[in-house]
Amino acid sequence: MSKLLHFCAEEVTRLFPPFLVHLEALKETMIEYSVKESIVQPVRQQLTVPNTADRFISMPACVPSRGVMGIKVICAVPSNKEKCLPTHLGCIQLYGLTGELLCQMDAEEITAKRTAICSALASKALANPDSKILAVIGAGVQAESHIQALSQLFNFSEIRVWNRTKSRAEKLVRELHDVGNFNLCVSDTVGSACSDADIVCTVTSSSEPVLFKDHVKPGAHVNVVGASSPTTREVGDDLMLSDNLVIVADCLNAIKLESGDVIQSGAAPHHELGHVLHFPLSRDPDQITLFKNLGLACQDVVTAHLIYKQYLSESTRS
Numbered sequence: 001m002s003k004l005l006h007f008c009a010e011e012v013t014r015l016f017p018p019f020l021v022h023l024e025a026l027k028e029t030m031i032e033y034s035v036k037e038s039i040v041q042p043v044r045q046q047l048t049v050p051n052t053a054d055r056f057i058s059m060p061a062c063v064p065s066r067g068v069m070g071i072k073v074i075c076a077v078p079s080n081k082e083k084c085l086p087t088h089l090g091c092i093q094l095y096g097l098t099g100e101l102l103c104q105m106d107a108e109e110i111t112a113k114r115t116a117i118c119s120a121l122a123s124k125a126l127a128n129p130d131s132k133i134l135a136v137i138g139a140g141v142q143a144e145s146h147i148q149a150l151s152q153l154f155n156f157s158e159i160r161v162w163n164r165t166k167s168r169a170e171k172l173v174r175e176l177h178d179v180g181n182f183n184l185c186v187s188d189t190v191g192s193a194c195s196d197a198d199i200v201c202t203v204t205s206s207s208e209p210v211l212f213k214d215h216v217k218p219g220a221h222v223n224v225v226g227a228s229s230p231t232t233r234e235v236g237d238d239l240m241l242s243d244n245l246v247i248v249a250d251c252l253n254a255i256k257l258e259s260g261d262v263i264q265s266g267a268a269p270h271h272e273l274g275h276v277l278h279f280p281l282s283r284d285p286d287q288i289t290l291f292k293n294l295g296l297a298c299q300d301v302v303t304a305h306l307i308y309k310q311y312l313s314e315s316t317r318s
C-alpha cells in the first residue's frame with residue numbers, strides 16, 4: 001500500500017465544498033438512495049460502551065455512481081461536554097471500487113455540516129417557503145450548523161435558541177451575531193422559543209422528550225436531529241402520535257431500529273427524504289411535518305469524496 005493520505009480537521013476545512021455544491025450533492029444522494037436504490041448501505045452498527053451513554057458507531061456505504069465506497073466510524077460521547085471535549089469524534093475512510101484506500105479524514109466538520117444540510121433539504125421540501133421564525137432547541141455543534149445552513153435557504157426575521165444551560169445559548173448567540181440579517185436571540189423556555197415558529201430543530205443529547213405537541217403550531221415543520229438510539233427521545237408521544245403529523249425519515253429501515261421517538265411511541269413513519277425531494281409532497285397547510293434526521297453513511301462518503309476530489313484538483317494544478 002502506498003503512503004496513507006490523511007486529512008486532519010484543518011485540511012478538511014480548507015478542502016470543504018461550497019455550501020450549494022454540498023447541498024446539491026446531498027440532494028442527489030438522497031434521491032439516489034431512496035428512488036434509484038443504487039446505493040448500498042446497511043443500517044449502521046452501534047455499540048454502547050458499558051455503563052455509559054457513549055456509543056461507537058460504524059457506518060459503511062457504497063456509492064457506485066461516484067465510484068467510491070467508505071466507512072465512517074464515529075464515537076458519540078455526550079459526557080465529553082463537561083470536559084470541554086468534542087462530543088462527536090470520528091474518521092472516514094474512502095475507498096475506490098477496486099478496493100484501494102484513497103484517503104482518510106477527520107469526520108467532525110463533515111458530520112456537523114452534512115447533517116444540517118439534510119435538515120435544510122427537508123425544510124425546503126416540507127416547510128412554508130416563507131418561513132420567518134426558526135426555533136433551535138439545543139446550543140451545541142448541530143445548533144450552530146443548523147443555524148448556518150437553514151439561514152442560507154430561508155429569509156428568517158428571527159432565530160430563537162433555547163438550551164438547558166442558558167449560558168451556552170447566550171454564548172452561541174454571541175458567536176453567531178453576524179451570520180445573517182435576522183434577530184438571533186435566547187429564549188427562556190422551549191414554549192417561548194417555539195411559539196409561532198415556522199420551523200423547529202431539536203438538536204440535543206437529551207434522552208427524554210423536550211418537544212411536545214403544544215409547543216408546535218399547526219403547519220410548522222420540525223427537524224428532529226438528536227435521539228438516534230432506541231432508548232433516547234426528543235419528542236413527546238402527544239406529538240409523535242398526532243393525527244395531524246406527517247413523519248419523514250432519511251431512512252425508513254433505520255428509523256424503525258434506531259429512533260427512540262418512533263419505537264417508544266409506536267408512531268408510523270410515512271415517507272423517506274429522497275422520495276419527498278423527488279416527488280414533492282402535497283399536504284394540508286395545517287399539517288405538521290417532522291423530519292427524523294438519523295444521519296446516513298452515504299452522506300459522509302459523498303462529502304468525503306468531494307473533499308478528495310478538491311485535493312486531487314489542487315495537486316494536479318501544482
Ligand SMILES: NC(=O)C1=CN([C@@H]2O[C@H](COP(=O)(O)OP(=O)(O)OC[C@H]3O[C@@H](n4cnc5c(N)ncnc54)[C@H](O)[C@@H]3O)[C@@H](O)[C@H]2O)C=CC1
Pocket residue numbers: 076078081087088111112115138139140141142143163164165168203204205206207208210225226227228293294295296
Ligand atoms: N442526525 C445526525 O446525523 C446527527 C445527530 N447528532 C445528534 O444530535 C444531537 C446534538 O449533537 P451535537 O450538537 O453535536 O452535540 P453537542 O454535545 O455539541 O450539543 C448537545 C446539546 O444538547 C444539550 N443537552 C444535553 N442534554 C440535554 C437534556 N437532557 N435536555 C436538553 N438539552 C440537553 C446540550 O446542552 C447541548 O446544547 C446529539 O444527540 C447527537 O448525537 C449528531 C450528529 C449527527
Ligand SMILES: O=C([O-])C1=[NH+]CCC1
Pocket residue numbers: 074076088111228294295296
Ligand atoms: O450520523 C451520524 O454521524 C450520527 N448520528 C447520530 C450520532 C452521529
